[in-house]
Amino acid sequence: MHFTAENLAARRGEDLIFVNISFHLAAGEALVLTGKNGSGKSTLLRVAAGLLRPEKGTVIFRDEKGGEDRHPGEVSHYLGHRNAMKNELTVAENLDFWRAFLGNPGGAAGLSVEDAADAVGLSGITHLPFGYLSAGQQRRMAFAKLLVAHRPIWILDEPTAALDASADRLFAELIAAHLTKGGIVLAATHQPLGVENARELKMTGFAGVDAGVWG
Numbered sequence: 001m002h003f004t005a006e007n008l009a010a011r012r013g014e015d016l017i018f019v020n021i022s023f024h025l026a027a028g029e030a031l032v033l034t035g036k037n038g039s040g041k042s043t044l045l046r047v048a049a050g051l052l053r054p055e056k057g058t059v060i061f062r063d064e065k066g067g068e069d070r071h072p073g074e075v076s077h078y079l080g081h082r083n084a085m086k087n088e089l090t091v092a093e094n095l096d097f098w099r100a101f102l103g104n105p106g107g108a109a110g111l112s113v114e115d116a117a118d119a120v121g122l123s124g125i126t127h128l129p130f131g132y133l134s135a136g137q138q139r140r141m142a143f144a145k146l147l148v149a150h151r152p153i154w155i156l157d158e159p160t161a162a163l164d165a166s167a168d169r170l171f172a173e174l175i176a177a178h179l180t181k182g183g184i185v186l187a188a189t190h191q192p193l194g195v196e197n198a199r200e201l202k203m204t205g206f207a208g209v210d211a212g213v214w215g
């Protein structure tokens, strides 16, 4: 399984945000994006997830079975700054929606809604409207979305925002378990994720553009 980005450049509005970004991740590997606010981490994640078109370059996913190249967005979970859950629906209804929407492109089955809630430390409250949960509980349930449908690539934007220390550790364990099973993780974070052997890509924002890398 391979997730490759080659010579990516992206623009937001009129401005180039980054240029010449390349990386290669194989099964079991993690890449953590770091860099100051506005340096382009979220932009790169959105390009990798297929939510934003790159100005230049490609992102490709290839599995071991020698199938055709696919866009990583087809086989990725994307957890953005926002939780992507409806406040009026119950937790179970939200997670059921995501399971049906995401399908099963990775081949393996996802967890049941209750098992996924249990895995993020919140069993017994899936009947509540999502909007009733605390900010940290909402973030935990947003993470449970990654567990109800199996997808080999996890693209995570500040996954531990609004979390307490125990949730930090829990997320680190879930990410480590995903990697151990041969998954791939691409994450932006200001706090260490607690994942051993993660590589780091430091985003420099406009510096690369200023240095004349673009062209």
Ligand SMILES: Nc1ncnc2c1ncn2[C@@H]1O[C@H](COP(=O)(O)OP(=O)(O)OP(=O)(O)O)[C@@H](O)[C@H]1O
Pocket: 012, 013, 014, 017, 035, 036, 037, 038, 039, 040, 041, 042, 043, 044, 188, 203
């Ligand atoms: N829709 C948009 N139109 C124009 N500029 C945008 C748009 N979205 C983001 N930007 C700009 O792109 C740059 C990169 O933003 P991005 O969200 O990728 O940074 P980041 O590294 O994730 O920041 P943070 O650490 O604050 O989350 C910023 O200067 C931002 O103002």
